[in-house]
Amino acid sequence: MPASIPHTTLPSGAKIPTFGLGTWRMGEDARRRKDELAALRHGLDSGITLIDTAEMYGDAESIVGEAIRGRRDDLFIVSKVLPENATRKGTITACERSLKKLKTDRIDLYLLHWRGSVPLEETIEAFAHLVETGKICDWGVSNFDISDMGEIWKTPQGNGVAANQVLYNLSRRGIEFDLMPWCRKHKVPVMAYSPIEQGRLLGSPALRDVAERHGATPAQVALAWLMRHDDVVVIPKAGTVAHVDENLASLDVILTQDDFALLDRAFPPPRKAQPLEML
Numbered sequence: 001m002p003a004s005i006p007h008t009t010l011p012s013g014a015k016i017p018t019f020g021l022g023t024w025r026m027g028e029d030a031r032r033r034k035d036e037l038a039a040l041r042h043g044l045d046s047g048i049t050l051i052d053t054a055e056m057y058g059d060a061e062s063i064v065g066e067a068i069r070g071r072r073d074d075l076f077i078v079s080k081v082l083p084e085n086a087t088r089k090g091t092i093t094a095c096e097r098s099l100k101k102l103k104t105d106r107i108d109l110y111l112l113h114w115r116g117s118v119p120l121e122e123t124i125e126a127f128a129h130l131v132e133t134g135k136i137c138d139w140g141v142s143n144f145d146i147s148d149m150g151e152i153w154k155t156p157q158g159n160g161v162a163a164n165q166v167l168y169n170l171s172r173r174g175i176e177f178d179l180m181p182w183c184r185k186h187k188v189p190v191m192a193y194s195p196i197e198q199g200r201l202l203g204s205p206a207l208r209d210v211a212e213r214h215g216a217t218p219a220q221v222a223l224a225w226l227m228r229h230d231d232v233v234v235i236p237k238a239g240t241v242a243h244v245d246e247n248l249a250s251l252d253v254i255l256t257q258d259d260f261a262l263l264d265r266a267f268p269p270p271r272k273a274q275p276l277e278m279l
């Protein structure tokens, strides 16, 4: 039976699933392409409807384009423009290039991948044009710290920012101190990237202990820990069908107060503001 994945709401009113599929490093090794395509298709067959990609991820957008063929309307596609392309004209050209690779006529959420030297006003103007022409439905940012969010909020049309995709997992909790409360206050959903720290989290004894209590795996506990927030979108990347299944089953892992306390001891929450980390 396809999984039932909760949604959260973007400021525009559009619904975004809170669990999706990441695609960084897909398409980099031709020998893995078949497995990656199979993993994405399996994820979609299993009820996952959100895919996160970016123009930066080499050939990943083309693999996504292949995976979503014939089922586009049921899906929520996120892609990103590189900061060096984020001029008024460059953003539009980059978006059109991504649409071609994705073989679709629209991107549901289009993000500025990180902040570069192009003035925010210019990128936002381009995003607004892309919304008007139906090429994107919503726009947002990625790797924006609290000061960047404050700045964008004051920019004309900047309060249209629909999401902030940032590094967030058990070992990267800095955003809980200030950025996450800011996003909540302004109703801008956070998308948590590298939710299992690209695999590096999985050897943690605390995660293993909690996993054992639940008959689950460390990856499932790390994902379930993030999904305790109903307004955070979690996008693990899985390049195999087995990893897709394992990650999806994290939706069934319900952590207890004891589990949270144990994880807090191993991965303490922030006590003061710290600069946003990036991968």
Ligand code: NDP
Residues within 6 Å of the ligand: 021, 022, 023, 024, 025, 052, 053, 113, 142, 143, 165, 166, 192, 193, 194, 195, 196, 197, 198, 199, 202, 219, 220, 235, 236, 237, 238, 239, 240, 243, 244, 246, 247, 279
């Ligand atoms: P993740 O934390 O999602 O980890 C992915 C790695 O973990 C892969 O090597 C994968 O291997 C492995 N893995 C996945 N599931 C399991 C499992 N159940 N057990 C063991 N290993 C597993 O890291 P990412 O950096 O890929 O982050 C997720 C997504 O977030 C990216 O793919 C991308 O879409 C987005 N992102 C955005 C950034 C931004 O700047 N906006 C920066 C970084 C990521 P395998 O491939 O073999 O399954």
